[in-house]
Amino acid sequence: MSVIGSPASRAAALRVHGGIGRSVRDSLVVAKRNLIRMIRIPEVVIFGLIQPIMFVVLFSYVFGGSIAVGGNTDPNAYRQFLMAGIFAQTVTFATAGAGAGIADDMHKGLIDRFRSLPMARGAVLTGRTLADLVQTALTLVVLAIVAVIVGWRIHEGVLKALGGFALLLLLGYAFSWIGALIGLSVRTPEAATSGGLIWLFPLTFISNAFVPADNMPTVLRTIAEWNPFSATVQAARQLFGNLPEGYPVPAAWPMQHPVWASLIWSVLIIVLFRTLAVRKFRSATA
Template structure:
């Protein structure tokens, strides 16, 4: 009896934030081990962005006019920030499908039976996806160097650009988490995760100069959070950018990218955790 009595204060005094971090890391480790045992998950995740690099660089590169130049090497430097940003945002579909699959197989019910922080399941999953995204970015950067992409700033700014990309990718995985919790099957999560990504990534400055769009469409593109991240990376990489715009995110892209990403995390993490709690209550 005394042993139980003595143990009670220790449990009661557990810091909820510390428990959330500890449980999130445990879930993240579980997902990383699962990824390592299914290497095709990582391989297939690398193929698509590499295809985009090769296709856009060599098929469209010679016909694009960027910064007054039609040189394909100029377009390749312009392109890579968009490809990097597209890669981290497309990880959203995988995050949503993974969570939907866990829900479908009843794994979430098993987590619910454990004495763990409720938000840890989602946080751990998104952290594991962030690690996979970082690996994909590294491989993609090597491929980009092979096709002629170069940076023209110092190492600190280059690392800052990749940091913004990872922050944006982590923010978008929370949108995927909410989608994964809101549908019944992994297939629906994958479809739902891609439908909205295509207009977000293509109505932007990722692949073309937004100044060539109609005025109302350029306004949307300039205020698109995705465009802010792309433009911030071009600034930090020292790569050619789009024509000047009066839109605040294009004037201050680094700050805009960071603010957008933090807001997305705060909003969609709150919604996703609330959805998770209501579904498993």
Template sequence: MTTTSPATGLTAPRPRGGIVGSAKDSLVIARRNLLRMSRIPEVIVFGLVQPVMFVVLFSYVFGGSIAVGGSTSPQAYREFLMAGIFAQTVTFATAGAGAGIADDMHKGLIDRFRSLPMARGAVLTGRTLADLVQTTLTLVVLAVVALLVGWRTHTSLVEVLAGFALLLLLGYAFSWIGALIGLSVRTPEAATSGGLIWLFPLTFISNAFVPSENMPPFLRTIAEWNPFSATVQAARVLFGNLPEGYPVPDAWPMQHPVVASVLWSVLIIVGFRTLAVRKYRSANA
């Protein structure tokens, strides 16, 4: 009697299914990225230098020169400014997220992850979660520096924490834009450039550093509907940093900044996560 052995062949590992499995895989990848970041502390240190310089330079060079709500007080401008600096810091982390993913792609690490039985979106989710942790640490240090130069809040602790939560939510949303850029370019250098080139107009055509009322009508409309501006305005409201007499624009996002900030961030996460995961799958098919 003869037996026939079933044909054997190489097949791709089956990814874990379900939300729980995907969450576990994402946390494993996040831990891996955090360990790698901890072994390169200069990346974190250099990431702190730019926002600290912005705080000091804007506070002491422009403080007293820009009128906010009819006041040219340096203290009024410092309190007005800080929400913009915080928002700029969390969004500029986008370039780092894109460069990190592009570096993994360039070194073939993504291909190795693909050979493992893990959820396809876990690699990107883990990376963005690790970037969120790093951004949180940066924001804590930046808040301490802001307090040293005279920034103060005038609301409850819950409202202040809610303001920082909105800032981190925006940063997490923008990290998915960075993930898509990192998957779309060939080198980490290109990802860094691609991650910054659009951030400068986004952050400066906003209410981050100057009141939008002083802009030409066309730019003022863009600034008032800018998702970045909505989060900055929401943070100022929750921190109690809007000066007395500051004219709130009539645009809906400026009238309801907290709701607008959440809506913009959620839409960006859903849209760009979908595009990034789709790009990841096609890039490694």
């Protein structure tokens, strides 16, 4: 009898598939628990919507006529350029909420109660990040409606637009794992919120989100062009058809191939920070 067809090998295969299935089921259960919690505390979602809507209105009407994009100072041209940056900022700023939620669960001892249950260890973090992804998707829908009201439009068709939103959500999911690691590394939810935001401001502002990077000093321009945040913003603009006519596309590889750059950056961030977060989770609850 071959090794592949032996009872021992079949049993090992069943254990592997059973382990994966159990991890998926446990993750979905934790995600459901967090979604129910969000529904019962709607002010968390409401306040999460107010900030990006304020950014849309303020940037569109306060700075719209002052910033030239591709030599065009038309406020509507800037609105088209701006929206991908606002979308990307919104999905990444959800990182602070993810970190604060996990830190709160750790602080209240909820993680210890999960440990007493026969469930996959990584399911607690995966379920939390999946629930945050659903909330982020809801926020994007509302934000897109507001953007349409102020004049934003897509010009490359619905399928490409959906691809742009998918890249934005993938980036948000990737960054939620950074938030998970921060939440596991601090002692209080307040520290997780501060730690989740302090590095996001330079990441989002040293980018092409709000202004073209070609006017930045050389060092900052190079950072902006290789910034994973910039890659996703550029990819979304390309898929939405929001790159203004005459806009100079930088020669850096991520800006020339933003869709691939966005995918690569997001996958690398997920693999790296999920590994670190799960390892930190196991050591913190051992």
